[in-house]
Amino acid sequence: MAEEHNKTNNSSPHVVIFPFPSQGHINPLIQFAKRLSSKGVKTTLITTIYIAKTSPYPNSSIVVEPISDGFDDGGFKSATSAESYIDTFHQVGSKSLANLIRKLVNEGNHVDAIIYDSFVTWALDVAMEYGIDGGCFFTQACAVNNIYYHVYKGVLEIPLQAAAPPTVTILLPELPQLQLWETPSFVIKWMRLMRPLMVVGPTVPSMYLDKRLEDDDDYRMSLLKPNHIECMGWLNNKPKGSVVYVSFGSYGELGVAQMEEIAWGLNESGVNYLWVVRETEKEKLPKSFLANGLIVEWCRQLEVLAHEAVGCFVTHCGFNSSLETISLGVPVVAIPQWTDQTTNAKCLEDIWGVGIRAKTPVTRTNLVWCIKEIMEGERGAVARKNAIKWKDLAIEAVSPGGSSDKDINEFVSQLSPIKC
Missing domain, CATH: 3.40.50.2000 (Glycogen Phosphorylase B;)
Structure with a gap:
């Protein structure tokens, strides 16, 4: 049975969801947006202008707002390199995101929080500029983030191959013994623990899990x-x-x-x-x-x-x-x-x-x-x-009373109601 709390109004908290514009990052954040929407939270999904034109999202409960990544006519594939895309997206996207926030506020759509992909950390700077709370959504396993954190803290030296011979095992809190080749192939320098973590997955359409979200049998935004x-x-x-x-x-x-x-x-x-x-x-x-x-x-x-x-x-x-x-x-x-x-x-x-x-x-x-x-x-x-x-x-985990359902409910309870 679908959840009944799928309608929002002007007094509902408003969360902006901002995935990195690739399929593997869009999918889980779309599912999180659906879960929030089902609990009465007004949700806005940010995508790029190119994706909005080529892969429209047909879900009436979630508003889609496009911003520019600097590659409006060709998207990621038109960039000369991944590094070039990421750099341009940072420069152009941060300005475009700021413009979107101003637009939403001017329309009376106060933003209570921005949930941003861990690949677009600059979104937090924009959120803070406008006094908006920000939360980082990690689209990787907690075990991987654990490794990144210990690299950042200096427990593991990088590059790992230079720090130890291949036969050396790695022991970290809350993880099994790892061989060198079982660790991630790169580390994110900015990774750090800032706030308590909430587990909100598996971020898979509800039809394959708890079946509580009506017609939720697909992610609905395919780039291919x-x-x-x-x-x-x-x-x-x-x-x-x-x-x-x-x-x-x-x-x-x-x-x-x-x-x-x-x-x-x-x-x-x-x-x-x-x-x-x-x-x-x-x-x-x-x-x-x-x-x-x-x-x-x-x-x-x-x-x-x-x-x-x-x-x-x-x-x-x-x-x-x-x-x-x-x-x-x-x-x-x-x-x-x-x-x-x-x-x-x-x-x-x-x-x-x-x-x-x-x-x-x-x-x-x-x-x-x-x-x-x-x-x-x-x-x-x-x-x-x-x-x-x-x-x-x-x-x-995602059923009523499950660990992820509880964490999502806790997140929703912490959102400030809109102040008219």
């Missing part, structure tokens, strides 16, 4: 066009638990050699597979490669993972993908690439026990073994059992 009909039609004709789903996310890139090994490994595994290969990655497929499965440019990942035909997820271990596979109870073959993904893979394999990590660089032989073990072996049986356990815990 999914091959939905083709995917679902293909999956509907496959036996239960027979399909291996493969995706390395909306941003990750594989080298040519890795793409070749994965391609031949999937074919040699003999299983049905659905593989997401973005348009920009297709040229890396082997020239003589004829797929034994279905290759698509993009898909609605949640619907794929929820399909009864899917028995395994070969994943790059991005945090959203990790949360989604746990929330849907699907075991994994982990092939992390960079940033937080190595630590997420550690959690998926050793802490949560829902999969196997492939050796890197991945060979076709090792990939075949990993897939067979998850689909047919004893470790796969254990992983499936654990995946269902974590799925139940995810549902419990």
